[in-house]
Amino acid sequence: MKAAYSRVSMTQPPTVTEQTIQERLIPFPRAHFLAASDLNPYVVPQLLDLGDAFVDFNRQSSKALDVLHGRTVVNLFFENSTRTSSSFEIAAKRLGADVVTMPVASSSVKKGETLIDTAVTLNAMKPDILVVRHSASGAAELLSQKVGCAVVNAGDGRHEHPTQALLDLLSMRRALGDVTSLTIAICGDITHSRVARSNVALLQMMGARVRLIGPPTLVPGDADRWGCEVFHDMREGLAGCDVVMMLRLQLERMAGALVPSTREYFRFWGLDREKLAWANEGAKVMHPGPMNRGVEIDSDVADDLDVSLIQDQVEMGVAARMAVLASLSARWGDAA
Amino acid sequence: MSDTITVFSDARLLDPATGRDGPATLIVQHGKIIEVAFERQFHTELGTDFEIIDCDGHCLAPGLIDIRVKTGEPGAEPKETLKSASLAAAAGGVTTIVVQPDTDPAVDDPAMIDFIQRRGAALNLVNVRAAGAATKALGGERMAEIGLMDEAGALYFTDGDKVIVNSRTLQRVMSYAAAFNALIACRPSDPWLTEGAVAASGELATRLGLSGSPAIAERIGLERDLALVEQTGARFLVDQISTEGALETLARARAKGLEVAVSVSINHLCFNEVDIGDYRTFYRLDPPLRSEADRQALIEAVRDGLIDVITSAHAPAPAEDKRRPFSEAAPGAVGLETLLPAALTLHHEDGLDLLDVLRPLTHGPAALLGLDAGVLAEGAPADLILFDPGAPVIVDADALHSKSKNSPFDGRRLQGKVVGTWVAGRKVH
Numbered sequence: 001m002k003a004a005y006s007r008v009s010m011t012q013p014p015t016v017t018e019q020t021i022q023e024r025l026i027p028f029p030r031a032h033f034l035a036a037s038d039l040n041p042y043v044v045p046q047l048l049d050l051g052d053a054f055v056d057f058n059r060q061s062s063k064a065l066d067v068l069h070g071r072t073v074v075n076l077f078f079e080n081s082t083r084t085s086s087s088f089e090i091a092a093k094r095l096g097a098d099v100v101t102m103p104v105a106s107s108s109v110k111k112g113e114t115l116i117d118t119a120v121t122l123n124a125m126k127p128d129i130l131v132v133r134h135s136a137s138g139a140a141e142l143l144s145q146k147v148g149c150a151v152v153n154a155g156d157g158r159h160e161h162p163t164q165a166l167l168d169l170l171s172m173r174r175a176l177g178d179v180t181s182l183t184i185a186i187c188g189d190i191t192h193s194r195v196a197r198s199n200v201a202l203l204q205m206m207g208a209r210v211r212l213i214g215p216p217t218l219v220p221g222d223a224d225r226w227g228c229e230v231f232h233d234m235r236e237g238l239a240g241c242d243v244v245m246m247l248r249l250q251l252e253r254m255a256g257a258l259v260p261s262t263r264e265y266f267r268f269w270g271l272d273r274e275k276l277a278w279a280n281e282g283a284k285v286m287h288p289g290p291m292n293r294g295v296e297i298d299s300d301v302a303d304d305l306d307v308s309l310i311q312d313q314v315e316m317g318v319a320a321r322m323a324v325l326a327s328l329s330a331r332w333g334d335a336a
Numbered sequence: 337m338s339d340t341i342t343v344f345s346d347a348r349l350l351d352p353a354t355g356r357d358g359p360a361t362l363i364v365q366h367g368k369i370i371e372v373a374f375e376r377q378f379h380t381e382l383g384t385d386f387e388i389i390d391c392d393g394h395c396l397a398p399g400l401i402d403i404r405v406k407t408g409e410p411g412a413e414p415k416e417t418l419k420s421a422s423l424a425a426a427a428g429g430v431t432t433i434v435v436q437p438d439t440d441p442a443v444d445d446p447a448m449i450d451f452i453q454r455r456g457a458a459l460n461l462v463n464v465r466a467a468g469a470a471t472k473a474l475g476g477e478r479m480a481e482i483g484l485m486d487e488a489g490a491l492y493f494t495d496g497d498k499v500i501v502n503s504r505t506l507q508r509v510m511s512y513a514a515a516f517n518a519l520i521a522c523r524p525s526d527p528w529l530t531e532g533a534v535a536a537s538g539e540l541a542t543r544l545g546l547s548g549s550p551a552i553a554e555r556i557g558l559e560r561d562l563a564l565v566e567q568t569g570a571r572f573l574v575d576q577i578s579t580e581g582a583l584e585t586l587a588r589a590r591a592k593g594l595e596v597a598v599s600v601s602i603n604h605l606c607f608n609e610v611d612i613g614d615y616r617t618f619y620r621l622d623p624p625l626r627s628e629a630d631r632q633a634l635i636e637a638v639r640d641g642l643i644d645v646i647t648s649a650h651a652p653a654p655a656e657d658k659r660r661p662f663s664e665a666a667p668g669a670v671g672l673e674t675l676l677p678a679a680l681t682l683h684h685e686d687g688l689d690l691l692d693v694l695r696p697l698t699h700g701p702a703a704l705l706g707l708d709a710g711v712l713a714e715g716a717p718a719d720l721i722l723f724d725p726g727a728p729v730i731v732d733a734d735a736l737h738s739k740s741k742n743s744p745f746d747g748r749r750l751q752g753k754v755v756g757t758w759v760a761g762r763k764v765h
Contacts, residue, residue: 217508
């Protein structure tokens with residue numbers, strides 16, 4: 001199924017309405033969404049169902065809802081990120097929220113303000129949801145203890161990026177159906193990846209088998225205790241996999257510190273046709289983006305819509321984040 | 337290739353891989369051994385196209401494998417070229433040399449490995465293989481392309497005489513190399529304790545006024561390296577052990593189950609610190625020559641089978657680099673051509689069995705590097721050495737094939753003469 005490319009005609013009447021959404025709306029299990037462990041195996045399928053509704057909704061020409069009407073969502077990005085911050089911004093706006101995106105990376109932090117100072121200042125402005133990205137692991141958790149609103153972790157250091165895991169799961173379920181029987185290989189820089197940690201936690205929660213593949217310098221030595229099988233050889237690791245999830249390699253880690261060179265990395269761990277053929281037939285390729293083409297993934301594979309879910313992931317990103325924001329608000333009842 | 341069958345008859349066959357030692361006939365065709373017959377009879381049909389080499393009761397053994405050979409190619413060809421080193425190797429009964437990466441430029445990428453192998457093969461003498469650098473330009477900081485070099489044919493990875501000081505770099509190199517099951521070799525040494533040292537610490541160095549390298553520097557370096565091996569699970573070679581203390585450290589680690597290989601240079605088995613005597617720079621080596629107790633401990637280790645590899649530590653240095661005050665002279669000695677008679681002193685003087693002397697020169701390195709050599713078995717390449725273990729020789733440095741003549745054995749009386757050397761069944765000496 002190539003969901004993303006069989007678009008609904010712009011002239012068709014809307015099929016997903018405010019009412020459809022309200023019917024599927026479920027309260028988020030926790031006050032904050034800081035890590036994949038804030039979810040549970042019962043709520044995840046419901047969140048994905050809600051996500052599916054938002055996917056259909058987003059494909060309609062009219063994309064305005066009132067779920068978050070009157071609410072304020074603040075995007076607090078201490079690290080530069082165009083795609084994640086715009087994904088959250090679009091998600092919140094489509095739900096009817098007032099959105100303020102603060103690129104803190106280039107403002108008050110440079111003036112010496114601490115994370116807590118910034119949080120307290122913002123808290124005084126009474127937002128309803130804070131979406132936070134920070135380079136330090138645990139930053140979102142710390143913020144959640146200091147503010148009176150819901151906090152959504154949009155990536156904290158190398159710890160977690162839980163909405164990414166949710167959108168990845170949504171993409172997988174739409175492409176392959178039931179995820180519990182799948183074997184998923186996460187490949188590349190596991191050590192420094194919050195995407196990997198969130199995905200491992202969520203996929204295992206849902207009963208999928210997760211493998212980690214990468215050079216020993218990029219896979220934590222104790223990763224086998226996460227309940228994953230660890231491989232350093234792509235051929236061995238990819239055999240029997242249904243999904244190959246490639247991770248972005250930070251280029252500063254390439255020049256000899258952890259990996260000798262980009263060409264060596266691509267030779268042994270970069271995903272191309274030859275390596276993909278070692279996985280199961282019909283295996284899907286994913287990447288959280290932005291990609292280093294020719295380093296961790298060959299364009300030939302990344303751009304092949306028959307195998308690549310990479311563009312779907314971006315679309316699912318907005319839908320999954322809408323599901324998270326909407327269900328967080330569903331906890332609040334009608335006290336607004 | 338011709339179909340000629342070569343019969344080595346009336347040989348005393350020594351095969352350290354199987355421990356066999358006795359009169360035998362060995363038959364070679366198409367560059368490979370096709371039959372080893374310890375009985376009088378052999379089964380191969382000779383037909384009409386054959387030659388017989390009468391070994392006259394001399395010892396026939398696998399060709400020697402020397403895993404630590406420096407040349408000056410590329411970058412310092414007046415010192416030694418792959419050709420002069422190959423000629424020296426053939427004359428010394430060494431059928432495989434593994435050249436070191438510390439050339440100019442360093443052998444730190446797959447193209448350089450390819451270059452060495454091609455140049456070596458074109459000479460049509462001995463097998464020329466290469467070790468790759470563990471870090472880029474041997475700088476000790478950034479990891480070299482271990483995976484690509486491994487694919488290109490590099491046999492192991494080392495920064496040669498340079499210690500990788502940064503423990504984090506070494507940890508990453510070891511852990512990364514483990515993905516390819518690649519062998520890492522390191523000289524055990526603490527760089528600060530040995531800074532500026534030119535001789536072994538001790539009474540003699542003090543009297544001569546030379547900066548000393550303490551034995552504990554080797555032990556400290558080794559302790560660190562072994563701890564990293566334990567953590568990363570790397571395949572590891574302790575390169576050029578030279579002290580009794582380090583041997584004890586190694587024995588402790590092995591007793592705990594750590595699998596590491598160790599090499600020793602022929603020089604440290606034959607000489608001690610006293611040989612530097614009145615500042616003879618041909619005995620300036622790195623690591624420096626140690627005490628007699630250290631030398632004896634190394635010999636005992638060979639006897640007990642604890643040493644996997646004996647190397648020539650072939651390090652050519654031209655006269656202009658050696659004719660200097662001791663502390664300013666270049667370290668190192670040529671050794672390819674004298675390797676066999678020097679090693680045979682362990683047999684003649686220290687009473688080691690011939691097979692125990694030959695094992696770390698043949699089967700030991702072959703097993704360590706995964707080479708299909710170092711054994712006299714059907715199907716193995718016919719890399720052979722025929723030698724007379726008792727023949728007296730007086731080493732004449734000027735007659736050596738190496739371009740550099742810095743042999744500490746010059747003028748020494750040794751026993752053991754190479755009668756013939758064959759590489760893939762072809763006589764090269």
